[in-house]
Each structure stands twice: as C-alpha cells, then as structure tokens.
Amino acid sequence: MSQWRLPGAVDNGHTFFAHALALAAAHGPGPWPDGGYPLPDEESPPPMMSGSVSDGVRTHHFAVNDGTAAAIKIADAIRGIIEDPPDLVAIQRLHDLIADHDTLPIADPLSERLACLDRDRVREVGRWLAEYGTRRDAVATGIVLIGLTGDERDRELLLLLGSLEDLALYAVVALGRTRSDRDMAIFELARRVRAWGRIQAVERLEGTPDPEIKASA
Template sequence: MLHDRLAEYRALDVADDLARELRTREVPAADLRSLARRLLENGTRRNAVALGIVMLGIAGDHRDRELLLLLGSLEDLTLYAAVALANSQPDRDAAVYELAQRVDGWGRIHAVERLAGTQNPEIKNWLLRTGFRNRILNEYLAHLAATTGDLHSALLAPDVDAELLDSTADLLAALTGWGGPAQDIRHYPDALPVLARFAELLHEAPPTLRIVCAVGSFPQQLKRAAPKADWEPTRISAVIDQYSALLERPDWRELVMAELLDPVDDFALNQALRSSEAVGFDAYPHALAHLRKGVLSVYAWQWVAKRTPDHEVAGLARLTQEQLPLDEMASGPLSRNQSRSLWQPEDHILSVVLARLDHRSGDVGAPLLRAGIRGRTVRLRNVAIRKLAEVFGPDLPADVREWVGAAAVAEPDDVVRAELVKLLERATLDFEQ
C-alpha cells in the first residue's frame, strides 16, 4: 500500500528528490492530484501526508488552497504546505501569507522565509509589525523582515505610529544580537540610516518599557559589531552617541524606576530589570524585594542570583527555602520520559540558586540540595548531584549520606542512580580512611 510505503521514509530527506522525479516522469497532473488528495484526506501517518503535500504542490491548483492551509496549520506540516502553496496557487504570496498568520514557532519561520522579496504592501507592513515574531527566536526572521519589509522607507514616513516604533525596537534588538542563526545587523545595507532615523524618532516620542529594554543593549552591541561590519567609523560613532544620549534621559530612567517599584506583571518586571543597568539604576534591592513578595519569575531569580555577592549567597539560599515549595518539589523522582515535559519555573529557579552554592553553603544549602536530588525531573537531580560534591567535598556528613542513600534507592533512572551511588562510595571510602 502506497500510504504505508511512504510512511517508512523521513519526508524531509526525500521530499526534494520526490518532486524532481515526479517532474521528470511527467505524471498526468489530474492523476497525481487525485492521489495526493487521497493521501491528505485519509492519511494517518505524518510522513505519508507530508509527501502527499509535496505531490499536491506539483499537481494541485486553486481548489486545494483550503486543504493545504488546514494541514499547514499543523507545525510538523507547515514547511511542506508553504512550499506547496507557493508552487500551486495563482496568488502565491497571499496564500503563503495566510498560512504564516495561522502558525507560530518553526511553522512561522518556514512560512515567512517563503515571503522573502514580496512586493505586496500589506505583507511588507505585516512583516515589520508582527511577521518576524515567533516563539523560537526573532533573530531567524529579523533580517528578512527589515529588508523585504523595507524598514528604512517605513521609518521615513511622515507619521510613524507607536506600534511600529515598538516593533522596530524588537526588530533592531534581534538584528543587533549578532552572531545568531541568520543574517544580522552586519549584513543589513540600511543598518546605519535605519538606526539613525529610529533614534531621531525616539527622541520625539514618549518612551515605552519595550523600547527602553531593546535600546539598552544597542551601544554595546554596535561597538562589538563595528569591527566586523563595513561601516564608516565616524557614522557608527555618531549612531552610538545617539543611543547613549537617549539612555541618559531622565524620563527613560524614571520609567524604569516606576516599573521596578510597581510592575504590572512579571514580564514588565523582567523588562525593567533588563533595562536598569543601561539607564544607570541600581535595581538589585528592588528585585530582591519582589522575590521576597513571592515573585516566581525565572528571569528575576536569574538576574538576582547572577548579581548576588559571594558572601550573600547564604541569604539567597534562605530566601529560596522560604519562597519555593521544597516539600512538594521533592515529592519523588520521575523517569526521564515522564519528567521531560514537567520542567516548571520552580525547578528552574531552584537550579539557578543551586548553581551559586559552594563549599561555604553547606548548612544553609543542604535543604535545597536535598530537594534537588529528590526532584521530579532528571535535569534538576543532575544539577543537585553535581553541586553536592562541590559543596561538601568527598566527606559527606552522616545526615547527607543518609538522604543521598535514600535518593539512590528511589531513583528510577539508571544513569542518575549510578552517579548517586558513586557519590556515596567516594564518601564512604574517605570516611573509612
């Protein structure tokens, strides 16, 4: 049966070869379209359906648009559907654009990549405001959006609205985070005029936290990128000066201060923390106060943990004991497969704090380590095991050996259990000697 044979292949590996072979053999379009439709409408295996989409991209027409859009909304099939829509639909860009709006993540990336070079004004505007955003990394689509969307011309318009300013901040932040997975600010021909024009617009506009957060990294990132880019030194220096001046403005600093004192949500708190050092504001006491109030933002805990002096790590460990439900988190280990999707913010926070423990943290860090090696996820248990050796050395106290032994007995993962046993054996050997 063809469906089952196709299902045996990895679609991504054979899709291009299949398309070339079908074109070479000149299979009647009506017959191929009929076969492809049957695979799409009745298929039960991903690879078979994906290769059916490839066939429909060769033999399909406007009648197949809705079926391709429907199946393309499934992220595993978006790439195949985007190519098929581009190959089979008379309004190629409009069809792919409709699909791109339905998906996120890798689906959005695959679809938007097929819109490179479009001249459709609606699509170009969408790329600049929304289309580059995806839950993977904005860096994947930032360069495409800025070039295809003609960001420079958009910013030269007489009335640039607040939405475009905010999206431009995110777009340029992605571009200036160079060294990522796609072309960046160094490969953008309009980089300096766009950056200069954007700074001019920001000088006249009221600041938003999104803009301050994005712009905060521009001077440093542009200085790093300059030696790798073909920019005139005087021009890039002028642009850096523009952004440095913006970051020194009192209203920008006051905005960050206000958000730190009373953030509307965790996202606003995170953005304010990201922006604080750029505007010259010491946010550490305020961030610590939010953690004491029960904020469980992973970024906020990471931010505080990174900036906590070594001599104050014990205080951070005590705060962690107060704020995290350690007994619940140590309710019992799960296997690797069971725990793969259970990584919660609390697990991440505990792992962040565990990373700061050292040989001076024994007594105060012990409850955190005990919760860690009895945690739900293999990832957390591994972090705790590594830290146990660092905090206590080979000479584990008797009570620690006791709960490490209990954890080894309960551990369902062979690799993790072996590490616990190894830890115990080293401790016992040292104790006996």
C-alpha cells in the same frame, strides 16, 4: 478530463485531516494550542523533538540525507497506481510505504521522478494521502504531490493541514507552487502557525511587493 478516481478509505476517523478539522472547529483557523500536538500517530505528550523542529533544524543547519533510493521506490509505486484502475488496497499499501520514509530527504528526488506522469492522477494520489493519511510522513508526502500538480482547488486543504505545525513547511512550499496569489496564501498560513512553521513561511515572503504583507512585517 480524466474520470480516474481513487476510492475513499474505509475508516478515516484518525486521519490528520479529521484532526485538523476538529481543531479548526474548536479553536478557529489558528494558531492552535500546542501547534496541533499531539498528532494522530503519536501519544501525548509530544516527542522531545517534533517533526517541525527536526525539519527546521535540518533545512537551516545540516545537510539533508540523500533520499534518492527511497524516492525511486515510492515513485515506482505511484506510477503503478496511476497506470492501473483505481485500487484501494494499492493506495493503502503506498500510504504505509511512504509512512516509513522521512519526507524531507525524498521530496526533491521524488518530484523529479514524477514530473513526466499524469498530473491529474498524481494530484489525486496526493489528495488521497492528505485527506486519508493517518501517519505524518504519508500526509506530508501527499502535500508534496499536491504542490507538484495542484491548483486553486487545493488552497483550503493546504491551509488547513498547514495549520498543523508539523506540516507547515510542506504546505508553505505547496502553496507557493500552486497559488496565483502565492504571497498572500503563504502570509495567511504564517498567521496560523508559530515557531518553525512561521519561520518557514516568513522566509519565503522576503522581498514580497505586497503592501499589506510588508506593512505587517
């Protein structure tokens, strides 16, 4: 197994991960007050249209913009990071690059361009963004990377971050791709969120054979 490891960030006090941990300590697994808003990268009160609402509306009612150009740029940056010795400055630059791009349109083209790269190292990049990210789209893209390359070890992180309404869509998809108990993991997340987060989860449970999930419908 590769010993390649990214260093931790110098200061993670305002990360989404720390925010979610604080909410879990105060309120349990969720649903959390106001869906976890305000988020670390926004001021209170939350914006008129939150990220979860924007993602929900676009995935259900409108075509998603083409994010291929941005995905190529981000994929090239990730490739450079995983092919070189672990470097904190490089991963922080990647964080800032990703944070300036909407996750939804880049998720699919980015997934296609990372398929041939070292899975363990892509997972490390995803975990770093998810755990140390201070801006919404950087964390969401980290979850996308975990969904591409993660495994059973990532369950609790995905459930924790997915309990933030803004990140629920990405956590639902990642749980569906990485969990052997796919339906039950998504069901657990569905019980932790409301609004669009729950809609995204419940839609992916349609047709489940699990009797416990069917009985709760």
